[in-house]
Amino acid sequence: MQINSGSSYKDIIIAGAGPAGCTAALKLRKSGLSILLIDKNTFPRDKVCGDAIGGRAVRVLSMLDPSFPEMLEKLEGVNKSAGWKLYAPNGKSVELHFTYPGHVARRQDFDNFLFRLVKDSGKIEIREGFQLKDVHAGGNFINITNDLGESYHSKLLIACDGAQSVVAKRLAKFRVDLSHYSGAVRAYYTNIKGIYDKEMIEIHLLKKYLPGYFWLFPLDENSANVGFGMLSSDIARRKINLKAAMEEIIYNSPALKDRFKESIRTSDISGFGLPLGGRDMEISGERFMLCGDAASLIDPLNGEGIGNAMLSGLLAGEQALKCFESDNFSVKMMKHYDDSVKHNLTAELKKKLTLQRLFNRSWLINGMVNAGLRFPLIKHFIGRHL
Numbered sequence: 177m178q179i180n181s182g183s184s185y186k187d188i189i190i191a192g193a194g195p196a197g198c199t200a201a202l203k204l205r206k207s208g209l210s211i212l213l214i215d216k217n218t219f220p221r222d223k224v225c226g227d228a229i230g231g232r233a234v235r236v237l238s239m240l241d242p243s244f245p246e247m248l249e250k251l252e253g254v255n256k257s258a259g260w261k262l263y264a265p266n267g268k269s270v271e272l273h274f275t276y277p278g279h280v281a282r283r284q285d286f287d288n289f290l291f292r293l294v295k296d297s298g299k300i301e302i303r304e305g306f307q308l309k310d311v312h313a314g315g316n317f318i319n320i321t322n323d324l325g326e327s328y329h330s331k332l333l334i335a336c337d338g339a340q341s342v343v344a345k346r347l348a349k350f351r352v353d354l355s356h357y358s359g360a361v362r363a364y365y366t367n368i369k370g371i372y373d374k375e376m377i378e379i380h381l382l383k384k385y386l387p388g389y390f391w392l393f394p395l396d397e398n399s400a401n402v403g404f405g406m407l408s409s410d411i412a413r414r415k416i417n418l419k420a421a422m423e424e425i426i427y428n429s430p431a432l433k434d435r436f437k438e439s440i441r442t443s444d445i446s447g448f449g450l451p452l453g454g455r456d457m458e459i460s461g462e463r464f465m466l467c468g469d470a471a472s473l474i475d476p477l478n479g480e481g482i483g484n485a486m487l488s489g490l491l492a493g494e495q496a497l498k499c500f501e502s503d504n505f506s507v508k509m510m511k512h513y514d515d516s517v518k519h520n521l522t523a524e525l526k527k528k529l530t531l532q533r534l535f536n537r538s539w540l541i542n543g544m545v546n547a548g549l550r551f552p553l554i555k556h557f558i559g560r561h562l
Contacts, residue, residue, distance in 0.1 A: 222283065
């Protein structure tokens with residue numbers, strides 16, 4: 177591959193400064209390698225999401241530095257999440273506690289927290305407002321170019337550039353598969369009644385929209401991230417307007433309408449896409465690795481993706497160190513990253529994919545919740561596997 181005239185060299189380029197990209201950067205911050213972290217946005221920036229930060233994300237933070245989880249808990253606007261209340265289509269509910277507690281925080285706050293950790297390390301060069309336009313691999317380098325014609329080349333590219341990843345499309349030839357993709361909408365509300373415990377998130381499974389679900393994730397005693405999501409294939413087949421469906425649920429559902437009667441929506445209803453995990457996919461190649469949403473690693477059952485993204489970023493950072501130690505960036509060498517992701521994430525996501533398909537049956541969910549209310553062992557089983 178011919179390097180563009182004026183192209184600057186870095187050992188590693190990390191595309192995307194979300195949870196996956198910042199985790200990779202933090203893993204590599206003490207490596208002594210020259211690293212460039214790019215992002216199309218300027219931080220702090222908003223990110224349309226459910227805002228649930230699972231226990232896996234907290235564990236990854238601890239692996240990076242034992243002090244990081246404590247720093248997160250002290251961050252303003254972060255609400256601890258100890259478990260969830262699952263509402264079945266028949267209206268009954270069961271409380272499930274997380275094995276590893278997590279948090280709920282606006283992505284603007286959480287992502288900026290991670291970004292500041294990278295920036296404050298003083299070890300990573302950062303380019304905000306860098307709109308990745310194209311990427312080329314071949315020979316001894318991989319080359320990226322932005323919308324202004326600026327370019328960099330490196331020995332390795334870690335792609336964390338989201339659901340619409342330029343790198344995944346160009347180098348891995350990814351295409352959207354609606355049966356493994358979800359659409360969702362979310363908004364922020366205040367004055368919601370019945371948030372009896374701000375540490376419990378809520379999942380409402382409604383017969384009309386299975387296997388999709390409605391969520392209510394408290395940010396405090398009075399406000400919450402509220403949203404609704406479904407498989408994209410079902411949205412297309414049934415011609416569902418997600419925004420209209422969400423408002424119908426809020427104002428007409430027997431379990432919710434009284435709780436939202438005096439609520440105030442404090443944001444627009446915004447949409448986003450979720451590339452779901454659970455498939456066998458090649459997420460690396462010569463001189464590149466895909467992480468997070470770019471690698472389709474979102475939990476197909478509950479839609480949580482932050483922890484998975486961060487773990488993939490950690491694994492990519494570990495693989496990058498091995499590549500530079502051996503000066504080997506071949507397809508075969510990069511497959512070790514794929515194997516690590518499969519071992520740590522894909523096997524679990526495949527089970528979740530199977531459960532997602534079962535959740536299309538309201539009688540099964542009703543029976544499961546009824547059994548969970550009667551038998552503690554079944555309740556524990558549900559909590560562990562959902």
